[in-house]
Amino acid sequence: MSPVRRLLPVLLLILFPVAQMLPARAAEAVVQRSVLALVDLREEKTIRLSRIHTMAELPLNHLGLSVVYWDVAQGLPDPDRYRDLRGVITWFAGDPFADAQDYVRWIEQAMDRGLKVAVLGQTGVRRSLDGTLTPLAVVNRFFGRFGLRDDDGYSDLTYKSRPAVSDGLIGYERPLAGMPPGYPLLRKTDGRFTSHLVMRRGGDAATDSHLVVTGPAGGLVVEGYARHHDAEMNRRQWLIDPFAFFRAAFATDDLPKPDVTTLSGRRIYFSHIDGDGWRNQTEVAPFSKTKLLSADVVRMAAIEAFPDLPVSVAPIVGDLDPVWKGTPEALASAKRLFALPQVEPSSHTWTHPFQWAFFKDYDPAKEAAFLDRADDYGGPRSPLDRLMGRSKRDTTAEDAGEVADIGRYAIPRAYLRTPFDLDQEIGGALDYFTRLAPVGKRATLVQWPGDTSPFEAAVAAVRKAGARNMNGGDARYDADYPSIITLPPIGLPVGAERQIYSGNSNENTYTDLWTNRFFGFQNLINTVRNSDSPIRLKPFNIYYHMYSGQKAASLNALRRNLQAAREAEIAPVAASAYAAIAEGFYTTRFRAEGERRWRILDRGALNTLRFDHASFTAVDFARSSGVLGQRRFQGSLYVSLDPVVAEPVVALEETERADRDPPATVPYLIEGRWALAGLAADGPGGAFRVAAQGYGDGTLTWQVPVSGRWLVTAERNGTRVWQGEAEAGADGRLPVTVAAPAVEPLLLRLRPAGR
Template structure:
């Protein structure tokens, strides 16, 4: 039994006393043979870092990668300033995406030939913005016959015409792919004259000048080799407000360009059929004295204020709390009060100890090639991080512009030289020692500009940890576009940073300078990021200084209250980070023997990721007879979410046709429809079944069982029965119940028909 619990907890990314974390690095090796046999999921993004300074800020990363992730695709990057890549380095390559603003190639002919060879072997291209084939770098025109060899791959021919003045132009065809977030309106950009030359390609936007059919230009097309969006017609950009909106539906465009309909999607938003929830707190403002009456008169710390107002009243909502060692350790700037605040927080069952580093670096690049002498000019400005009274530890002084950018000092505490091992592994060990026995700090929550360099990310992995932060996800009236939502993570050299799924209160309060109530707007971001397409988990991410102001604390409580009222599956933030890592490592091996067109796959190398999604799947269901290691299924938003059993390393998922998505498909064995907890090791037992469970709050769940009528349910731990009850399965076999027992430590549930005496 203990072995079952340990296997389940490791697979779920949860820790039991005395257990080391299960860490799967983003670069986990896969044999070349396996990679060649699996469904290709990699998209190679060609970027020109001479025009875009970093991948982090590139158009593809900030706009394209999120839709590609949602479609189940993982993105890797190549800087074309270094030449053209050797595609043999990418054995699971599905496609290539470009979004150039200029002319990156000195030899356009070589690029066109390289792209042609890639397409000939089945690699699909998605081209947005400038194609990169009209001019060579430096402005030399490319012969039209050469450029047309490239455009012909997209069913087009450039007739060397151009509509500069577009006041007479109008779309004669704009299908459902056009006008996703912003319609074609106002003064339209100029466009080239693209003739349709291959009927295998579908046109989604065709412009005509006046009433002349000879002027028709096909500006958005998709087809057998990919898709092309003419510059100016993919997105709208408002320079005054720095606002971007999609004109083209990126989900539809990339779905057609990369033919993803047959691809199972590893999904990081969902667990046990429910939207996933996690919360994490950065330690900034830990020692601030709250202004909330009547606690201000007692000089209560913001960390204690958050605990009493926003953590203890919500025991069913887990939260990962990440202090800064410098705020706690008395050899730095810690006090008995700040240290005690951490111990009280870590003692709460729903709190996961995490790390916001040792000295709180503000600008991580400053420490990439660290030299203590570079910090010398800032040593006498250490107090700049803490305004006023020495016990009023400040939030990030993000509004203060100085000689290293947006921060006055490179890190909060400078009295000792920077030590990367201390900053990462040392801080994790410090918080583990501070936590009760059985709890271990494994999550590093990036500080400052949340832009760690490769060695910092590697230090987390080497310390047995996982990482999170960055991304600043917003999707609300101020940021009315999915472009405000980041992808799952960012490749940094050979490592990977995992982004938070929601923005903290800094972006809602103008860097903590006003509108301290603004964080309640997170509810709108979470609503839009969850419907009509579930793009992100529900993430409540904030700083300890939210406990300083009455307005910010009230906003935080309103967000938590809203989360409490939704159907969610809460997990610790470190669990989400491991799930996100699993997105990049997951592989699918196609198998024969499916009952519906061969739709059957073995799932490999998924780490802690335990949900697959199939889109446009209202007429599909899991074929449980030909599947193994599948916990259950649920239809939602036109997609089929499939829950995998963490105890099965290589599950097999088979799909079959179903007549109705609003009816659970019949199956000989019970399966999960949805639940608040995470489940593992599902097995038949007599006429019923048993399953391990972990989670937060009461365990509400719905199962499909083969027998209607009354069922008996028991919950036990280590052989001791903790609860017993019963519930009725309706005529369709739906068994809804709630287990009112804490499952933070794993439980074993046994469910059997009440008349089954052998169970």
């Protein structure tokens, strides 16, 4: 059997993955990378809207930390239930504990067992839930753990207060300017802690209060000094540098970071389309003359015109199936799209629920009240009506507001022909789109519709159907949203399940919910740039709806984004592949095996690790296995893992130079557009082979131990489909461009000429 045939199932699993649970391992000493977030859901209502999830979890994820949540309304958790717990984080708005002294004892026990604690906002220790004050001696047991002492004072008149100490951790997105918030008087008592912000009143050093500290036990930021909130603009910005604060508080420098933004040394790119507006008649000339569907315009102008950029297309069954509100024309347009090699079939469900909470405890009788509003949902309406789920009779915002039970939507889902059926919405829709696709293609991704807030059983249904899920998050980082706070974390826990967020927001947030400024989506590129510099925080994701093919302005904006992607250095993958990588972030574990050497366990489809502050660091290939390559970027070292190696080992060493790729005695990948697997020697003289899959020409850069001319061939099923040459410079860099399609995997062979 040829190497390609042997590797094909592996590549398909990596790049077009189906859900699977890896077997549990026996208890073992692993590197701690989980942080326990204590939240009070009596006050914050949901994890999705909590301060820790919306503000702190993104930087924690970037530092390699996975966040687990506990609602303190249920009491205090047993830390032993978490096998790799590194620390605890809190961000309270008040005092949520029935017995604050019991909480102080819990924190002390957690720290005594080596857990680090990061406290932002209110501490939760000054009084109990019933208002009973905590004795000051007990309060100071808590503050003493952070090298501080509470002098039982408070500065509420701060017009004379100025920073006596304010280091680089302060003023990250907004300077500490104007009248500072009131603050408690906290003296430092332990020199092992670093004070990042010290406020002084009237120039008197005796009044110094230490408001932001980090040290061996964790870190603390008093209320009002972590982030600024502009109530008028509804805008939040960090006052502290959350990356630096959490890095110090949780001591993450020794932690390998599972990275979901990068593949083969390049930024991951993926694109996905929700099917809303599929049957809208386009207004774009010259397509409007023949009354083309928006879906067909998107296909011709934004998909067929960019064959090097993959896209996952998710229709709504009700929009296509003639038994519902579909037409033969709409059905045919889906088949044409799914037949394109760069298109992955996905699902936007069967009936397009608008508010998922309505269906958590479904009552058909409750939904029956909306039937008179939905009799002509499939007919021609304005885009706003379509977005809001209004029928032609419901033409005003006041009409929509009458239905308070489902928020801003006028009906609970787009199509009410039959009672809601979760199995039909998830597994049924996936099967429907798989049948529409060519043989060999499967729909394995559910793109959440409506408010993108599925309940636990809905996410579980996706997993049980052997698929992945994605959507939600609405990532923006631009002039209108000038903070990383509006970049969401990787995903959201939904009960025992996990929702994966999309990489970027769709065009709705740029067009006022598709009501005006239809050109607005062109501003996506600002978020793309800002989330890649000065540190890479998100993949490059173009996410939109089929109604972008309805108007000339929206279509032009979309094409500008696609052109920007074409010009960027990216590693394009299907959207389901990104969802699989994101899931791997949460399952990945590390086992330390000697100095600066780790074995990687249970990583799923995630194949990139990042080591920060690593300009003079390189992979020690002699002590490593299962490593494809390495690349330095932004002061970090990105390490590419070989997908065919279940438990790779990564060891690091120091190098003398940061201005060139580290030399090695074996070939390794620096960066490339394609996903690679199965790197192996292929004869004498340094020759090697590797399987590849991807979109567009295969631009790859290798570091090889032999300079001079190299011969490169590409094979599929034992037949050579391309051959060429490349030149390795004296520094060992070997740039290669394979001009052959690799949507179906190839086997690449590279060998020095004459050997």
